[in-house]
Amino acid sequence: MLKVEDIRAIIEAVDQSSLTSFKFKQDGVKLHISKKAGEVQVVQQVVQEQAQPAPVKTEAPAVAVTNAPVQEAPVPVQEEVEAPSEEGLVEIVSPMVGTFYAAASPEADNYVAVGDRVTETSIVCIVEAMKLFNEIEAEVNGEIVDILVEDGQLVEYGQPLFLVRPN
Incomplete structure (x- = not known):
């Protein structure tokens, strides 16, 4: 596997x-x-x-x-999301390709919301890859300024998920 x-x-x-x-x-x-x-x-x-x-x-x-071109179904193009113009913001990025989930279950509250304070070990979301649910930690102390993806959205490796104003 x-x-x-x-x-x-x-x-x-x-x-x-x-x-x-x-x-x-x-x-x-x-x-x-x-x-x-x-x-x-x-x-x-x-x-x-x-x-x-x-x-x-x-x-x-x-x-x-x-090296031959492969005929594939069209991949939807995502529009770029404009980040707040503040300098010094830190991005929390997806460490893998998968599906972004803002909460542990559909009935549960989201791990974080805009304005919440996080520490390096705070769980901010889950990214599901290959039927494994991976808890993503903030890895930075600060305040969530923006959430850049929607619940259930497919995310790519290195894609920004959150913007944080560090302490």
Whole structure:
């Protein structure tokens, strides 16, 4: 099973290479990454297939790497969000590709709101990746100035989630 760190390393390697498409399949996990104009996009999320009895003979994992353009469904373009013009704000960014959740469950209150004070160890949100719910810590002491994403929104590695005015 691929770990989040492995996926991050693959995304960085594809981003820094001249490859335009990368496909990986192993043990029922499929990963397809493609990039356009130097921008990496995860085109197909990692999918865990239902486990089926494995054949007795062993085979090498299938890995396909091509430079040919890949026909994909259009990826929605996100508009850039203008950050407050204050200087000295710190961004809390997503450490992985996944789905942003502002609360532990739909019935629970959000972890933070604009104006809340946070410490380095304060949980500010959850990013779900591969059915794992990862609590994201603020890693900075300060006040939440802006929340840059919506609950349930897909986020990319390194995408700003919050703006914080540090103490």
